[in-house]
Amino acid sequence: MKKHVGIVCVQGAFIEHKHALDALGCTCIEIRNRSDITSDIDALVLPGGESTAQSRLLHDLRLFDTLKERIEQGMPTLATCAGLILLAKTIDGTGDLQGLNESAANKRLAVEGFQTLNVCVQRNAYGRQLSSFHTQLYCARAGRELPATFIRAPRITSCGAHVEVLMQYNESAVAVQQDNQIACTFHPELDSDLFFHKTLISL
Template sequence: MRHIGVLALQGDFREHLTALARLGVCTTAVRSPAELSQLDGLVIPGGESTVIDRLARSYGLTDPLRELIASGVPVYGSCAGMIMLADRIENPAISATGRVQESFGGIDMTVRRNAFGRQVDSFESSLKFNGIELDAVFIRAPEAVQIGPTVQVLCSVPAQLPGFHDRIVAVRQGNLLATSFHPEVSGSNAIHEFFINMTRGDA
């Protein structure tokens, strides 16, 4: 049985734990470096990327998470998790003390926080992922505004104005997967199933 952890510092980690358990995998809510050991995969959930950054540092998880990502263990990030897996943040938050928001990194991309607007601008869009049509829920979602040559685009939202590029909302680079949207609240299992297959080497 696959053993997949969900970073449980903040955000909708419970929904990811429920979705994974529904698909028959063993899950762990990760809040300490020790809980990263013996995992077949890790999910970084949606939430507030600035808070996840701050709490990861407080819990001593930032460097262990970067080491886990670099080691090749499959990691999936949704929404804020996509920001945390990006090598670069176009518009990082800056704290009152002047500290610039950091990510864990891993995917050669630049992301823009809150690219689709504020909470009131949340929306659903029908997308095709790995040949499967699904309804994607976007809540203060980021987008990938630049990707490196080894990053695969899995989903895009069509540009709303002529002459503009489609907006990248799902990417993969090696064992790292990221989506702007929240599959854990849509009722679709497609993304979680795809990630579980990644941990088996079947995707």
């Protein structure tokens, strides 16, 4: 049966997720308004981008409560980079506040996320855009190394109950799963290996 996957398209790098899911034969539904969240959506993607802007837009467009409810009810969800920040139970915003004035720093910390994933994350912990890097990391679930592209990536600083660590980098979790939620600090949609998208649609 062809899967219908909703991709949140209010801000950020969502088109690459669409290409990955198209390659797997999915029907992609671009979510920009409440009316786009239809009953036939089987899974959800929260893409990378700017978590503060995404949080604000999800509230302004009245998408937030409906998406949170769907996730809490068990909808399979793949979140990457900023999407992970939106899922996280706790956000440590200190990772990208250096050099900002008090007003700008307070705005950066104003991310009201879904708080459905039992992890704590630190924003931009791997550095700014110029510090982006690509590597290969072993994933026991996949049984092989997977490509991992880090762009202004958050760091998972702690994992709570029911969170399974799927991949690590320098002893820090960079991919996790908690029940129906899969979250990566990096961008699997930018590489050709579709392991995480396949895992999403298999849930």
